[in-house]
Amino acid sequence: MYLKEIIINGFKSFPEKTIVKINSELTAVVGPNGSGKSNISDSFKWVMGEQSAKILRGSKMEDVIFAGTEKRKPLSYAEVDLIFNNSSKKLPVDYSEVSIKRRLYRNGDSEYLLNNNNVRLKEIRELFMDTGIGIDGYSIIGQGRIEDIISAKSDIRRKVIEEAAGIVKYKARKDESLRKLQKTEENILRINDIISEIEQRIDPLRKQKEDA
Ligand code: ATP
Numbered sequence: 112m113y114l115k116e117i118i119i120n121g122f123k124s125f126p127e128k129t130i131v132k133i134n135s136e137l138t139a140v141v142g143p144n145g146s147g148k149s150n151i152s153d154s155f156k157w158v159m160g161e162q163s164a165k166i167l168r169g170s171k172m173e174d175v176i177f178a179g180t181e182k183r184k185p186l187s188y189a190e191v192d193l194i195f196n197n198s199s200k201k202l203p204v205d206y207s208e209v210s211i212k213r214r215l216y217r218n219g220d221s222e223y224l225l226n227n228n229n230v231r232l233k234e235i236r237e238l239f240m241d242t243g244i245g246i247d248g249y250s251i252i253g254q255g256r257i258e259d260i261i262s263a264k265s266d267i268r269r270k271v272i273e274e275a276a277g278i279v280k281y282k283a284r285k286d287e288s289l290r291k292l293q294k295t296e297e298n299i300l301r302i303n304d305i306i307s308e309i310e311q312r313i314d315p316l317r318k319q320k321e322d323a
Contacts, residue, residue, distance in 0.1 A: 112201035112242070114155075115208075118192040122157070123150040126177040126186060152251055154191040158213045159245050160223075160232045173217060190214040202238055211235055241277040 114133050119125040124147035131140075131151060140148045153167050157175060164172045179185035192212040195202065202209050204225075212224040223230050225238070236245065244250045252260075260271060273279055 112195055112197050112199050115196045116194040119154050120190045121177050121186040122154050122175055122189040122191050126183055156251060158191045158193050158211055176217060188214060188216045241280045243275055
């Protein structure tokens with residue numbers, strides 16, 4: 112599975128629909144300071160569900176929408192589409208090409224689309240679990256992030272390694288099973304309480320039956 116294209120439309124410094132094709136083993140984006148290189152990786156993080164405007168280098172989420180220049184009007188929405196080649200079916204869906212899109216309007220309305228069908232962010236997160244792709248994964252390492260990972264607390268570093276090792280999915284399932292087990296144990300306790308309560312009534316009832 113690999114990222115084939117990033118289609119940016121109205122996001123940050125991209126007022127026009129821009130297709131970033133990633134078709135070789137190594138793709139470099141070259142440009143002067145402030146020309147918008149990091150906006151491309153921001154756009155990727157944004158589609159993968161980044162909720163922090165600060166991480167996207169803004170102060171509020173609306174800042175990702177093209178804000179206009181002296182010569183151009185601001186736009187009313189931002190849209191970014193990531194196209195993955197999924198012929199390996201590493202992403203567990205039937206499509207051999209997967210499109211993940213996020214759209215945000217100035218009024219705050221937002222949507223996520225998986226191959227043009229509306230989905231919840233949760234579904235996108237689950238789809239990418241253990242692929243290493245995602246906002247907490249190791250697939251995007253921004254400026255200064257290597258230092259963060261090295262100097263991070265051991266539990267944060269552990270999370271990055273676990274994602275890379277592909278065990279996050281199993282850990283999530285284990286947590287879910289433990290939660291169910293806990294619930295079942297509580298149910299057993301409650302049933303035992305009821306049983307002992309009913310048992311106390313057996314003798315008096317038996318007596319009443321015999322008397323009757
Ligand atoms: P550097 O090499 O310095 O990190 P860069 O090439 O990575 O720079 P970015 O930081 O990605 O550049 O781009 C910043 C540019 O994007 C700035 O010129 C900024 O004005 C522009 N920009 C960011 N948000 C918006 C927006 N909402 N509307 C219009 N332009 C924006």
